[in-house]
Amino acid sequence: MTKRAFNFNAGPAALPLEVLQQAQEQFVDYHGAGMSIMEMSHRSAEYEQVNNETQALMRKLFGIPDNYHVLLLQGGASTQFSMLPMNLLQPGRPGAYVMTGSWADKALKEAKLIGETAVAASSEADKFARIPNLGDIEIPAEAAYLHITSNETIEGTQYAAYPNSDHVTLVADMSSDIMCRPVDISQFGIIYAGAQKNLGPSGVTIVIARDDLVQNSPKHIPTMLRYDTHVKSSSLYNTPPSFSVYMVNLVLKWIESKGGVAQMEQYNRDKTKLIYDTIDQSGGFYRGFAHAGSRSIMNITFRIHNEELEKLFVKESEQHGFVGLKGHRSVGGLRASTYNAVPLESCKALAEFMADFQKRNG
């Protein structure tokens, strides 16, 4: 049996063991081609099949309507922070941002370099421990879009429901929760996500975009940063990150084999309940960071009343085979990232370790 860590890394993060083993089997000789997928032309029939099938699987599993494109790009979600406003902002039409934490802040900072912006709502006064009430979101009448961060990876907060998009183009950074639950794609104009948290390895960024928004990018935008370039070439304008796309393809097939995205959500809820219950039943020894209604089913952030105990927790957890439980330096404390591929067994083991640690140190 392969020894596998209890991997709670925030990103890059755990991948399904079955996927890694399948990639291993095909690594040296992809379907009898006598070479790995990495060694093939991106114009080959084999790679074209991977490219097309990956987009089709995304559509099928995530319920993406026909009037949307699935793009497989490079540069990470961080490049989308500027690519999005470059393509969509116009003079007099600001990008409105909901400020929910560290990643929303980075998205807004980049947009400010490109054009006009507005803050539609913020939970900074609550240290970003919650998602703002949807009723408090104020969208400028002329806004080009409303940008949200569906899951704040560092703070451990997640939207329970999305803002109304009847009168605005809703855009979401779903880097840390894409396909963790079913979503009504038609609510959104554009969704983007780096793959390395919930869908595969780093190197590929998924953009799901409604047709009318990406047909004609402004003329002055560089070729690689124009959505229309990648729409017209089906994401094969230049050399794609072929191995990463291939890995996403395998992860999508794994999601399908597990029953699809709705099953993923149930699984994620079962997994996180084990850990949130342990926090809530600890009599205050562990304290969840996120407010109850904003808790994420992808990143669980929590603290122990004493920083020395937090350090001891991390150290002892590592001795017990756990990885990645130290919180992000900007929030401190502890964090368990429980993405789709993190097994229930890892979460059970963590809940047991937490209870035992409390018994010894409470």
Ligand SMILES: *Cc1c(COP(=O)(O)O)cnc(C)c1O
């Ligand atoms: C990790 C992350 C990013 C940054 O993604 P890169 O692919 O590293 O650029 C952006 N947004 C969110 C919500 C993230 O979790």
